[in-house]
Amino acid sequence: MNVMEVTVVVVMVLMISASGEGRVAAPIEYSAISCRGHTASILEFGGVGDGKTLNTAAFQRAVNELSKYASDGGAQLFVPAGEWLTGSFNLTSHFTLYLHKHAILLASQDIKSWGVVDPLPSYGLGRDAAGGRYISLTFGTNLTDVVITGENGTIDGEGGVWWQQFHKKKLKYTRPYLIEIMHSHKIQISNLTFLNSPSWNLHPVYSSDIIIKGITILAPVTSPNTDGINPVKSGWDEYGIKYGMPTKQLTIRRLTCVSPYSAAIALGSEMSGEIEDVRAEDIKAVNTESVFWMTGNYGSHADIHYDPNALPEIKGFNYRDVVEENVTMAARLEGISGDPFTGICMSNVTIGMAKKAKKYPWTCSEIKGITSRVVPQPCSLLPDKGRDKRVMCDFPTDTLPIDDLKLQKCSYVKNYL
Structure with a gap:
């Protein structure tokens, strides 16, 4: 979507008061599509x-x-x-x-x-x-x-x-x-x-x-x-699959979130209609429940008619340039038995553990991926490739249609009479 940027000329209106004195109304200005x-x-x-x-x-x-x-x-x-x-x-x-x-x-x-x-x-x-x-x-x-x-x-x-x-x-x-x-x-x-x-x-x-x-x-x-x-919720079980409208091309930027009982960014639950191409950058999570948490065991269903054999394909997660402090759990990454989460990549991640952190800060099962420059040492299912330049976990460089959006400068004159 391309929206041409338009310059709006603000016309100053002279308001005449009951005493015969005039004053100029202040325009209200804002940016909009x-x-x-x-x-x-x-x-x-x-x-x-x-x-x-x-x-x-x-x-x-x-x-x-x-x-x-x-x-x-x-x-x-x-x-x-x-x-x-x-x-x-x-x-x-x-x-x-x-x-x-x-x-x-x-x-x-x-x-x-x-x-x-x-x-x-x-x-x-x-x-x-x-x-x-x-x-x-x-x-x-x-x-x-x-x-x-x-x-x-x-x-x-x-x-x-x-x-x-x-x-x-x-x-x-x-x-x-x-x-x-x-x-x-x-x-x-x-x-x-x-x-x-x-x-x-x-x-x-x-x-x-x-x-x-x-x-x-x-x-x-x-x-x-x-x-x-x-x-990001694309549907629930058989209803989401049948409706077939995925969430895609979602960009999240400059988010600050305080969420002690939930995640700063969650993909799902209710994602049976598919989710793809989600990009998040410049995120600050304060006192959040989790940062690296993936699970295939949410346990919520619309009704009893869902197909237990309809397993999702979960793949392609890149995490890079992350700093955490006072963390009790480095990561909890749990795929589905017989249906592992794949393509997990972490690079340049520093996790500062709390004094009362778990003895084994990583919990991993049914996942596949690689890491580079991650502290503390990741679990064995995420082998450390050291400083291998091929392990960069790059952020996408292509632009999405929303990136081309240019807001217009809008205004109107407020009537004081």
Whole structure:
């Protein structure tokens, strides 16, 4: 995907006050995959940002009205400072949702008011319960050219009530996500803070050409399944195999993650629809559960109809230029009996073991690979090739389509009257 960079000329508008004095409105500027020809505020559709008034209908009216401009330059909906209580609302194509830095979208805690949608076809069942799924807070399907951005405004899922019901096993359906985009193309989610999602935060699925950047995601470490960004789940058992839509050409850069009860980056679970060509660089994991952990024994199935003989092919993992400190376990690499994980390569890896580390820091079974300049000494299934230059575990040098994306400089003038 190639997007031409466009220079937008900002026209300064002179605003005339009641006293007759004029002042120039300050433009709001941001970068996006597309700029819009029309702008409106949620206030124009009856929105009230007092944290108490339910704004679901106001948001949906706004989106429906602004969808009329899809073929005429598109439209953006501005959410000013305030606390905007809302239930789920759908998005539209050629549309930007923009949150002011002091704007907070508050998800309604009235579980009964949330609509229900079918399970994902590659899942067959809901993940929390056998039924369908509560629709996500912001939802879209079959869309093109959508931007959700702001000045680091906040989307707060107020997930406490959902977590309680989940732990009590009282939910009939899978918990909602904060943003779910399905069967869509050319999506940007940027410069926002996400708080306390009921479940996963961002879930782009069956979609392409997606850019997610400048995002802060916060939730208590004990909150259940509040995954940050979840594009890598390609399906569950026979449902994922049948749907046949792999996750591929995924690039992760400049990620900082604090996750004491989970991994910084996880590929799977639910990967029966295949995962390929995932690239991660410039990653900082703080107090994380694991760095080098591969297992074929996750033990989760959608139902009893899966084929136990449908074994995956897991191969081609390159790790290089990694430094770890205060680690209790260097690596836990466990393939599947009779179906080993192959093509594992590690080079230039230094693992600083904690004082109370395991006596044997490497756990390896059913794997094949090589290492170079790895400390402490790897397990025998990963033979050390020393400084052999052929063992570089190189990062791919080819570019992906998303690497060619150039954001436009967008702006609009805020009306102070």
